[in-house]
Amino acid sequence: MILTVDVGNTRIKAAVFEASTVLEYFVFEKNELEKKIEKILEKFPNCSDLVVASVGNVEKQSFLTFEKKLNVHFFTHEDVFPFHNKYATPKTLGIDRMILAAGATLQFPKQNRLVIDAGTCITYDFIDENDNYLGGAISPGLRLRYEALHNFTARLPLLTLEEPDSYVGNSTAQAIHSGVVNGFVYEIDGFIDEYRSNFANFIIILTGGDADFLAKRLKNTIFANSNFLLESLSQTYQYKIDND
Numbered sequence: 001m002i003l004t005v006d007v008g009n010t011r012i013k014a015a016v017f018e019a020s021t022v023l024e025y026f027v028f029e030k031n032e033l034e035k036k037i038e039k040i041l042e043k044f045p046n047c048s049d050l051v052v053a054s055v056g057n058v059e060k061q062s063f064l065t066f067e068k069k070l071n072v073h074f075f076t077h078e079d080v081f082p083f084h085n086k087y088a089t090p091k092t093l094g095i096d097r098m099i100l101a102a103g104a105t106l107q108f109p110k111q112n113r114l115v116i117d118a119g120t121c122i123t124y125d126f127i128d129e130n131d132n133y134l135g136g137a138i139s140p141g142l143r144l145r146y147e148a149l150h151n152f153t154a155r156l157p158l159l160t161l162e163e164p165d166s167y168v169g170n171s172t173a174q175a176i177h178s179g180v181v182n183g184f185v186y187e188i189d190g191f192i193d194e195y196r197s198n199f200a201n202f203i204i205i206l207t208g209g210d211a212d213f214l215a216k217r218l219k220n221t222i223f224a225n226s227n228f229l230l231e232s233l234s235q236t237y238q239y240k241i242d243n244d
């Protein structure tokens with residue numbers, strides 16, 4: 001039994017796996033990290049491994065205390081991954097993006113894959129059918145867009161996510177909702193169209209905290225799996241054990 005932990009820039013997500021089956025998912029804040037993990041381990045005392053991917057400001061030291069009880073693996077760029085990394089700056093590629101790319105490579109062999117993770121940021125990652133990781137894009141996520149409009153202007157209120165009435169926003173609030181939500185959807189549909197015009201065949205994996213909200217609104221029909229990163233963590237860890 002393993003406990004996987006994904007430390008994003010907004011929240012921490014975790015899951016307990018028995019082989020490839022998920023027993024339970026958890027979501028919590030950074031300041032609750034140790035307490036929550038202790039609780040999970042009390043509930044699942046058969047966990048033998050704790051596997052972490054962190055792009056937030058939570059470092060390996062935060063997990064040291066658990067080393068007394070179980071094997072702790074904190075993924076880094078030094079680990080083995082099942083793809084060829086063609087990023088020009090591989091050392092600065094987010095470890096979350098590497099895990100997503102690894103999961104896509106292992107779960108969908110011998111095909112082009114595009115992973116879209118709509119979290120704090122939207123990340124796009126493309127792995128071709130020969131398992132070359134080519135790169136992608138990074139842009140502000142849904143909530144970040146609302147916050148940026150407020151934080152960097154004098155007159156724009158901080159709004160929370162709301163479905164826009166129309167693309168023609170007829171008030172400040174409606175203009176912001178249209179700009180943020182429609183802009184978010186148009187951007188992603190635009191990227192997908194661009195990839196489609198260059199690659200005949202590819203699978204799209206949509207994940208992240210906004211995946212479900214987004215999936216219903218895209219012109220392109222794609223399947224959302226908001227737990228793809230946690231599943232990929234479990235698979236990449238198994239791959240590491242098999243290939244080390």
Ligand SMILES: Nc1ncnc2c1ncn2[C@@H]1O[C@H](COP(=O)(O)OP(=O)(O)O)[C@@H](O)[C@H]1O
Pocket residue numbers: 007008009010011012118119120121141142143144161208209210
């Ligand atoms: N309870 C929540 N707290 C924060 N963000 C949430 C919540 N529910 C949904 N979201 C959405 O999830 C997005 C963050 O996604 P998430 O995958 O958790 O980010 P990260 O992996 O970067 O920490 C935000 O853009 C926000 O719109």
Ligand SMILES: CC(C)(COP(=O)(O)O)[C@@H](O)C(=O)NCCC(=O)O
Pocket residue numbers: 008009010055092093094095096097117119120121122123138
């Ligand atoms: C782009 C990210 C901030 C996304 O983080 P997230 O939205 O998942 O919290 C993270 O993958 C990161 O810090 N990347 C480093 C730069 C890069 O991937 O090139």
Ligand SMILES: [K+]
Pocket residue numbers: 117118119120121122123208
């Ligand atoms: K992301």
